Amino acid sequence: MTASSSAEAATAALSPAPRRSRETLIAAIAFLLFAALPPVASAMNDTFLVFFAIRVMVFAIAAVSLSLILGFGALVSFGHAAYLGLGAYSVAILAEHGYWDVTISLPVTLLVCGLFAAVTGAISLKTRGVYFIMITLAFGQMAYYTATSLSAYGGDDGLTMWGRTEIFGSSVLGDRTTFYYVVLGVLLLSYVVARMIVASRFGRVLQGAKQSEMRLRAIGIDPYWYRLVAYVIAGMMAGLAGALLANAAEFVSPAYMSWHRSGELIVMVVLGGLGSLAGSIVGAATFLVLEEVLAHFTEHWRLIFGPLLVLVVLFGKGGLTAMLGGGRKNG
């Protein structure tokens, strides 16, 4: 460690409260912007903006969930999009059979994603490092190919939902603005829950295991079960994002769970800064906005997008939130 970075770490540690409040500040700004968007969009008569913001919030939920295990547990899951897909398919398949109500689809979504995470996590977490990346990728692809072969539910072509999830028999989600605020509410809830977990005893174990597994064992903690529970929580949270995604598009497709998607989720988290939950929201928004804007200019937008990401990762250590001064390591 160089002298200057030690000094930085020292000053940072001497002022944990300001750092915490910066994380809160970034989150507060993000949520205020989201909350203020629908009236502004309707004044501008811009319906696309609302659709786009819904998409951003859905991916922000998935990014926050990945951030929990990647940023605070160093578990580089390369199959996180599988949960988006599982959540989406749970809702769409239930709808196909006439079960539209949230009282059924929500528990089923959480159960399906939680089970998939528990089983695949129990196996994946026996491995470390690159092997963990590869095995989560493999499970993700397994889910993807299973979806493509579901011919009864559209197979490769995906499945259209003729409506949205109902809430206690009422189709209030059909209203765009209502749906928008429900998504915002779920994002807020996900963020608050994730932040609470990080600051708890459980969160401290998770972050400790990331730094030294040996140290944790030496004080009597087996990190395995803590990682598994974190993995299941993250999977269920991403499943929730998937359920919202299906409702937003009124359509599901295997593409939701392709490995590209999993990679994009990782990029969102890294872009926002590892170890910052608000950062993951900023990261998801930045990613999707850049993608949208660059794709507008040229069809070769990836040629610009790729190097841009590399630059942020190389020079903006700690991601966008650190550049804004809000990156933090724990608590």
Next chain:
Amino acid sequence: MADPILQLQDLTKAYGALKVTDHVSLDVLPGEIHAVIGPNGAGKTTLIGQISGSLRPDGGSIRFAGEDVTHLPMHARARAGLARSFQITEILPAFTARENVALALQAKQGHSFRFLRNVSRDRDLNERALACLAELGLSQRADLPAGILSHGEKRALELAIAMACEPKLLLLDEPMAGTGREETDRLVEVLGQLKGRYAMLLVEHDMSAVFALADRISVLVYGQIIETGTPEQIRASAKVREAYLGEEAA
């Protein structure tokens, strides 16, 4: 005589044809400092690994606090009261010194599947962590990230973490390794103060530290214990001098 807190019986471990632990039997009595010395390659690290639970012995048994722990994993042995320091310090660098100790205290209080309360506002945990740090002269460093502490301070922090576990036995793997003369003297002083409070198994290269602290010394050469006795007996032993001390003098 009190029952030993740790008892190794006929412990064996081989890597291929090489016997790194060759029928080792030794015990540590309550409140005693038992030192294991031996030249490089004698099998000290392998022995520590088997006692702490990171390595599995091929044969023999390990009894700790009246229980057979031979097949228990490391974290279960830690929970039974076996705390250790590492040859290369093993701390959580991004956590503050206080958080490092608080995590050990937290582990002592049962499972950590607690999601609701903010642990950094747990006053009881914070105060007790600070008390542990104060005992090792680290109270001024409590809220610095452990990663930026000096080498000697990290050593002391490891001890504070171990003490927070309220162990029945401290397993110290070369605590003086890589420390300067002054820091070594200070660590010897600290360990001397802790003597009697915890039983300790001290594996150490630094002879002056070993002879200053140990009640009994076992000499390990090529995986075998060739002699166990008081520092005076070890100093006087012809076998030890031939196998070990003589080699250093030569």
